[in-house]
Amino acid sequence: MAITAATELDRTSGSAEHAHTAVWIATVLRGRIAAGELTPGSKLSEQSLSMALGVSRNTLREAFSVLAGESVVTKIPNRGVFVASPGIEEVREIYRVRRMIEPAAALWGEVTPEVLENMEAVVERAQTARDAGSVADMADANQALHSAVVGLAGSESLRTLMDRVLAEMRLVFHAMASAPDFHSHYVDRNVQLVERLRAGQREDAAAGLRAYLDSAEAELVGHLARDATAEQPRTS
Amino acid sequence: MAITAATELDRTSGSAEHAHTAVWIATVLRGRIAAGELTPGSKLSEQSLSMALGVSRNTLREAFSVLAGESVVTKIPNRGVFVASPGIEEVREIYRVRRMIEPAAALWGEVTPEVLENMEAVVERAQTARDAGSVADMADANQALHSAVVGLAGSESLRTLMDRVLAEMRLVFHAMASAPDFHSHYVDRNVQLVERLRAGQREDAAAGLRAYLDSAEAELVGHLARDATAEQPRTS
DNA sequence: TGGAGCAAAATTGTTGAACAATCTGCCAAA
DNA sequence: TTTGGCAGATTGTTCAACAATTTTGCTCCA
Structure with a gap:
């Protein structure tokens, strides 16, 4: 696995410039x-x-x-x-963050028609991905939705924090031995979330989000714990 | 002002070690x-x-x-x-962040007796500082309180984000031409906030916080705008 | 066989000098 | 006054070296 001794990079032909x-x-x-x-x-x-x-x-x-x-x-x-190789504690921290900023954005963010339409497009993308059985697309759409939720806050810093958190989540998935269709359970929840936002039911949206995050965390932590115990047995 | 050509640092005598x-x-x-x-x-x-x-x-x-x-x-x-020399836009961003994570922590964080006691000690510190007319101590206590509020979330990342934000606030104050007793107006609000937290009135606490942050931002932005226009007149 | 200890090799941490690329300020020319 | 352009200074990046620390490999001993 080590370092993929890559073919020397071409810094001129790339789309982005030399960029320091x-x-x-x-x-x-x-x-x-x-x-x-x-x-x-x-x-x-x-x-x-x-x-x-x-x-x-x-x-x-x-x-x-x-x-x-x-x-x-x-x-x-x-x-x-x-x-970075995030473990259970890191996952807990990830969800501590998400459980604060996502519901907060849902409750107090500015919900504009454009953002709502974008969100609806995203959940639709998630649904078709689920029907097609494409786990990767489903994960992408899921993350895009939650990123958009945080976007409601209109804050660059929070967006950045959320992006970092989601990137860490991807590492968690990479590190997981078996990749269950973790996301498929949650597509419907996301649909409901967007519906509530459109209906202006902010508090319901926030509460639903918190419940969603709780169960997602529980599922992930459970899976990781199982992985850990399965990998443990070595010398002893 | 430039670079305070300092006396060469002694890296061995300091309390913290050489530390890379x-x-x-x-x-x-x-x-x-x-x-x-x-x-x-x-x-x-x-x-x-x-x-x-x-x-x-x-x-x-x-x-x-x-x-x-x-x-x-x-x-x-x-x-x-x-x-860094934060201006009006940066201040707005600071308050966008605070208006999300502080009320969120107040609403959904874990309020333990120890934290409450700490908070009460801090507001008391702010009150005596106000009575003594010590602006610096008041500012410190104020920041400590709001840092503690975010601490309710129990998240290291959010704490870090809040600390960064508060550090930026200090830069704003440094850069301000005149330093009004910005904090004195808000000591009582902080007292009320802690009382509400102790009484378990989470939603009131969160709502009060949001109102507090709104007016603090308005005051700061107003002051900065005045400073800016006062400094502007140059060539044109 | 199985470590314990130890020296050699590899890797990171930091430095100093060098050179290319870029910016700044200044002075002359139009 | 504006434009052009030429030093001089500053940043961006590389290279080679050496100190400090870790890792590896080996020998020797129970």
């Missing part, structure tokens, strides 16, 4: 991690990566700094940096 | 900015600062990366990094 190497490299790595090419827990060696990406060790280090700031990557002093 | 120079330097700079030694908008020259702090330019650069990630500092490509 360090942040560019951070973007590349973020992308590879999100795409699952770099799996959670794997080590990012400075030497190998700087070679593979064709940048100096110093520049790569700067990129690591920004990724560590986003907690996409974990830095252990004198040991190196590793792709 | 880059983050150590970030800590030092963060502290100096918070203390107002480095004023908003002032430029942080790589050469001067690396000299003054006794670290290499590369290491300083890494420190800049982490501070930029916290938006304590603003990085302009090929121009340099500057101490």
